Amino acid sequence: MAKSKTASEVTRFAPSPTGYLHIGHAFSALTAYHARGKGGSFHLRIEDIDPVRCKDEFTDAILEDLKWLGLEWETPVRKQSDHMADYEKALQKLTLKGLLYPCFCTRTEIKAEIVKSGHAPHGPDGPAYPGICRNLSDEKREDRMDDGEAYVRRIDMKGATAIAGPLGWKDLGMGMNKAQPEKFGDVVLARKDVPTSYHLAVTVDDHLQGVTLVTRGADLAPSTDIHRLLQGLLSYTPPAYHHHRLIKDTTGRRLAKRDQDMSIRALRESGYTPEEVVAMSGFEG
Numbered sequence: 001m002a003k004s005k006t007a008s009e010v011t012r013f014a015p016s017p018t019g020y021l022h023i024g025h026a027f028s029a030l031t032a033y034h035a036r037g038k039g040g041s042f043h044l045r046i047e048d049i050d051p052v053r054c055k056d057e058f059t060d061a062i063l064e065d066l067k068w069l070g071l072e073w074e075t076p077v078r079k080q081s082d083h084m085a086d087y088e089k090a091l092q093k094l095t096l097k098g099l100l101y102p103c104f105c106t107r108t109e110i111k112a113e114i115v116k117s118g119h120a121p122h123g124p125d126g127p128a129y130p131g132i133c134r135n136l137s138d139e140k141r142e143d144r145m146d147d148g149e150a151y152v153r154r155i156d157m158k159g160a161t162a163i164a165g166p167l168g169w170k171d172l173g174m175g176m177n178k179a180q181p182e183k184f185g186d187v188v189l190a191r192k193d194v195p196t197s198y199h200l201a202v203t204v205d206d207h208l209q210g211v212t213l214v215t216r217g218a219d220l221a222p223s224t225d226i227h228r229l230l231q232g233l234l235s236y237t238p239p240a241y242h243h244h245r246l247i248k249d250t251t252g253r254r255l256a257k258r259d260q261d262m263s264i265r266a267l268r269e270s271g272y273t274p275e276e277v278v279a280m281s282g283f284e285g
């Protein structure tokens with residue numbers, strides 16, 4: 001179901017500054033930019049919650065490369081690392097509903113428990129969390145926190161889906177999809193090192209930026225089930241989605257940031273024009 005070209009939408013491109021953008025990103029950014037339609041708006045969001053992998057030099061390069069391609073966006077650019085208070089507010093709402101719990105497990109403990117139980121359900125992101133910390137008493141939780149043990153905050157998926165009820169989301173290409181967040185188990189919404197997560201930050205930001213149409217790669221379609229659940233729990237109006245095809249290299253492999261010869265920057269330095277790079281990305285408008 002194609003949307004009318006005259007529809008006006010609020011769209012966004014939300015790269016993580018962990019490397020230079022390649023032509024797959026150009027395709028994704030152009031898809032979002034053109035989907036805004038007449039009278040719509042386009043936002044650029046820098047998803048830089050990971051302090052180890054994200055670098056300011058890549059943020060600068062993203063802005064420069066997108067400008068070179070001819071894109072213009074609303075200002076200010078939203079940098080997720082500047083908005084931790086917004087994510088905490090959402091976490092507090094979920095806490096008040098009794099849907100978050102602290103989890104003190106290390107990766108090794110989780111792995112060992114999965115091996116021991118021998119039957120961990122497998123979600124789209126790997127084995128689901130086996131629930132070790134789900135039923136700790138309040139007293140035990142407080143003791144461990146008081147002892148300064150690091151913890152993540154996980155969603156109690158069973159409780160959350162019971163409260164939210166059945167949910168679905170609309171994709172412009174795939175039509176209506178039933179949300180099945182339970183497949184992921186008790187996902188982490190706030191990490192040990194940063195008090196948010198991809199799933200939480202993206203949901204809060206799309207809401208706060210008034211995004212009406214989320215365009216992003218098809219690899220992220222499964223995550224939309226979690227985002228839809230969070231929208232339900234936080235009383236956000238859900239946007240529509242367009243999960244677009246992924247751009248592959250000549251061998252059929254999906255492009256990654258390590259494929260530096262396909263970076264916008266490298267192509268530009270070797271003399272390609274913006275129009276040529278747009279054409280190479282496969283974007284047809």
Ligand code: GLU
Pocket residue numbers: 013014015016047202215216217220
């Ligand atoms: N930051 C994500 C990435 O670079 C994209 C997130 C999204 O579009 O929802 O892959």
